[in-house]
Amino acid sequence: MTPYSLVADVGGTNTRVALANGKELLADSIVKHRNTDHASLAELLASYLQGQGKPTCDRAAVAIAGPVKDGAGRLTNLNWEIDKATLANVSGAGRSAVLNDLQAQGHALGHIADADLVTLKQGDDENPNAAMLVIGVGTGFNCAPVFQTAKGRFVPPSEAGHLTFAARGEEQWDLSQFLDAKLGHVAVEDVLSGRGLERCYAWASVKAGQNKTASTAEVFAAAQADDPTAIKAIGAFTAALGGVVGDLALTLLPFGGIYLVGGMSRAIAPWFDRCGFDAALTDKGRFSNFLNAFSIRLVEDDYAALSGCAHFLARSDNQ
Known part of the structure; x- marks a missing residue:
């Protein structure tokens, strides 16, 4: 029988799992699971x-x-743990690895189809042999240099989402103070994530003399209908994201x-021009x-982290 690699992309809400033959994912093996349907990642x-x-x-590799x-x-947003020994035991693999999910995305770069990449900003001095930077915005926030x-x-790996959020300007300072009163410490992820947009909306609602809340999906739907509170929330989110991306770019020179x-990256990107990213x-x-x-591109490949795990395992064979 052909030996395969087991690869998995474990998010806070869903987990995608697949088999790979070397660097190639087997498309018909990819399955998406809701985490709430399972007691643990091993199960x-x-x-x-x-x-x-x-x-x-x-071989087996999971990205968490x-x-x-x-x-x-x-996992940061789910009470699940995994280690190499447990992964090897459940998969039967002789070699196993546990990666951060952004690390896996970094290993996928260069192997993503052009159709799954959208250029948002063409850099003036792009060098394909230089360092790259992956930034993930979804259930949480993180980045990984490549x-x-x-x-x-x-x-x-890194845990950049837990850096202190650095407010820029009067409006961001007001947002930061609003969140600090509720959270005690305002991290980047507290603003730049799905829940972060909901917090931006709660702040914008208070500024409008209201006291409303809304889910992420409801915020985007309201903004499409030109609701000013939703648009203000998205504007605050977009400006904060632009500032943080700029800070990370200066730190790592990608x-x-x-x-x-990430899902929030895809959802917010259409608002970049309107909201001053x-x-x-x-x-x-x-x-x-x-x-x-620096060039900025949006990755629209749902399976990039799975591919990254497969390429990581294949590269490791040659090292």
């Missing part, structure tokens, strides 16, 4: 493998939305390009024009 993976006829897996250290990780080295691709991933991105004083060096 979810065991159920998946049972449904696939218990295939022989010699949470911090990973020494081959073990815990470096090309003599020994291959290196994608270190002349190879910035790649936005580029103005916020380049609002960096003497280095404002420098920010025009």
Whole structure:
């Protein structure tokens, strides 16, 4: 029997699982699971493998939305844990790996179809051999730098979503103070995530003399209907995102390009022009024009993290 790789992309809400033959995902093996239907990630993976006829897996890698250290990780927004030993046990694989989800996205870069990439900003000084940066905005927020080295691709993990949110201007300061009163500490993820947009809406509602709340989907629907409170919330979110992306770009100098991933990235991107994303991105004083060096692309491939896991395992075979 052909040995496969088991790969999984574990988010706060859903988990995608697939089999790969080397670097290639087997399209008909991809299954999306709701996490609430399972007691643990190990149980979810065991159920998946049972449904696939218990295939022989010699390698396994999972990408999780949470911090990973020494081959073990815990999801930030779900009380699930996984480690290499548990993954090897449930899959039967001789080699296993646990990655942060943004690391997996970084390993997918260069293997994503052009049709699944949307250029939002063409950089003035793009260098395909330089460092790249993946930024994920969805249930949470995080980023991962991507470096090309003599020994291959290196994608270190980070937990950038838990950096303190740095308010820029009177409106962002007011938003930050509003959230600080509720949360005690305002992290980047508290503003730039699905729940973050809901918080932006609650703030905008109070500013309008109301006291309403709305889900993320309701905010976007209201904005499409030209609701001023929803548009103000989306504007605050977009400006905050531009500022944070600009800060991360200056920190890591990704002349190879910035790649936005995640459901909120896709949902908010159509509002960039209207809500001043580029103005916020380049609002960096003497280095404002420098920010025009970096290309920004939106990734629309739902399975990029799965592909990244497969490529990570395949690269590891040659190291």
